[in-house]
Structures are given as structure tokens and as C-alpha cells.
Amino acid sequence: MIQDIWPKHLDNQYKNLKPGNGDTVFYFQGSSLLARPSGHFNSQNPEENVLIYPQYSEFVQGIKSSYGDKAVDNFEFIYLLSIDEEHFFLARKTGSLERGTFLGEMADSAVHKDMYSFVRGYEFIGVDSFRKAQPREHAYAAITAFHLYGWYRDNHFCGRCGKPLRHDDKQRMLRCDCCKNMVFPKICPAVIVAVTDKDRILLTKYAGRTYRNYALIAGFTEIGETTEETVSREVMEEVGVKVKNITYYKSQPWGLSGSQLLGYFCELDGDDTITLEEDELSVGTWVKADDIDVIDDHISLTREMIEKFRSEHVSHN
Secondary structure: OOOOOOOOOEEOOOOOOOOOOOOEEEOEEOOEEEEEEOOOOOOOOHHHOEEEOOEHHHHHHHHHHHHOHHHHHHEEEEEEEEEOOEEEEEEEEOOOOOOOOOOHHHOOOOOOOOOOOOOOOOEEEEHHHHOOOEOHHHHHHHHHHHHHHHHHHHOOEOOOOOOEOEEOOOOOOEEOOOOOOEEOOOOEEEEEEEEEEOOEEEEEEEOOOOOOOOEOEEEEOOOOOOHHHHHHHHHHHHHOOOEEEEEEEEEEEEHHHOEEEEEEEEEEOOOOOOOOOOOOEEEEEEEEHHHOOOOOOOOOHHHHHHHHHHHHHOOOO
């Protein structure tokens, strides 16, 4: 999966650091990120692309060239994370409403086309491309940064008293000096569910999204609900069947939706008739292991779970 970058290690602990000239800068506009392909950009197979992100020195030079030397003061740089000895920072333009539509995984690949890049040689590339880019550790850093970008963008003022928030000096937290409220990054627990029936698995396709491949049932955990209860509820809501023998598999941080994904396998309990929730799904179908035509992309928990089921149930005639 995308987080499997060993022997490299991603350190997400906040440090009160200033960027150096060779540090990497992530600059988001909505669901797009400033980057450049190392060669010709392959929009059909994003996993073949090597994306390069601007270094701090390049980013600052771009600001100066486009807006003048003093314009650098209109940007702030927040330390995000490191991978081994490489540091990554979030660039934000202060005092202005951030441009772009925040759609995460539902963002169309062309959402970035009209955005202006002031850093020479770089362009805005949609989220659906940078999550698959190489090297793998940079793709993981980018979607983790995207999660933090959304949190910083949405939390300028205290939700309790309305006063401005300021960043704490020691930890990843926004503090209100007026009412002492403390705001930490939001992580939404969600489940990915593989419903099985002997050598069949229930595959779905989302409705109203640009992602057209087969997926598994998924949904967010509600307040006061265990994740096992989420599995049963989401399956019933989306495809109208009951399940049993709910078994935890693995988890995955998924910054594109601000989630911690928990993968579960479960078995059909009774009638296999599918009643589709058409607002959420366009397709829901039982597929035999021998007929599965979904390749593990080594990125998502969904693809890994589908491949696990296929490999364990495919016939060997």
C-alpha cells in the first residue's frame, strides 16, 4: 500500500522549523498540487510518472520573480513531516481566501487546468495523479500533506468563541488564547468492507465520481458506533444484504479523504439479492474469484483486499 515505504520512514511529529533552501515545498490549490513531471506527463498511467516538487529556494524565487521581493512576506511555511532526512513544508498565502475546490478523491483531473503557477517549470496537477506518482515515499508524503493542508485551511478561527487561532510552538495543534480551546488535526475513521459468499465477492462502483474502477463498500463510522457496527450498517444501507463473521484485516491512513481506513472481511448472511443505494453507488454485483479483473495497484487497501480474496479463492484447474 502507499504507506509501505520501508526502509524509509515518515515522521509526522511537528517541529518548529524554518525551511532551508533544499527542503521540499507543497503548495496546494484546492485539490491540486504544484509539481512537475521529470519527463512527459502520462495522464493515462499516472503511476508511471515521476513527480518533482519545488524546493524552497525555487518557490521563493518564483514569488520574487512574479510579485517582487516583498511578496515573500505574504507567504508562510509550516513544517509538515520528514522522510528520513528530507523535510517537507506547506506553503500558504496569508490573509487571503485559498483558491480551488476541495474535493479530495472526487476531484476531476482537469480541475487544475486554469490555475496560475508562478514557479517556473511547475504546474498544478490534480490529486488523482499525484497519489500514484513515483517515488512512492513522495506520493505518501503528498497525500499526508494534503490531509494536513485541509485541516490548516479549515481552521483559522476558534469554533467555541470565534477568535483567531495560532499554531502551538511544540505540537501539531492550534490554540485559542482567548478561551484556551485546543484544536488538533481531524482524522475520520472509516471502513472498507469485502463482503464474500464462498468464491464470490461483492464489488461496487461509485456514483457521481471520476473514479470508475471497481471498489468495495465503504463508509464513515458514526458517533457512538463500533467499527464492526459500521460494517453491518454500511453494507445494509448501500447494497441491502446482511453479513456475519466480521473480521478485521488491516488499516491504512488515507489523507485524500482525511480518514483512517479499517479493512474488514465478512460473509453474506442469508439472501444475496442486492438492493442498490443509487445515490452512493452506480454498480453492485457479485463476482467470482476467477472473473475478477482488478489488479493490485500497491496503493490502496481496497485493491489489496480484492487481490487477497482472488488469490485465496481462484480455481487452479
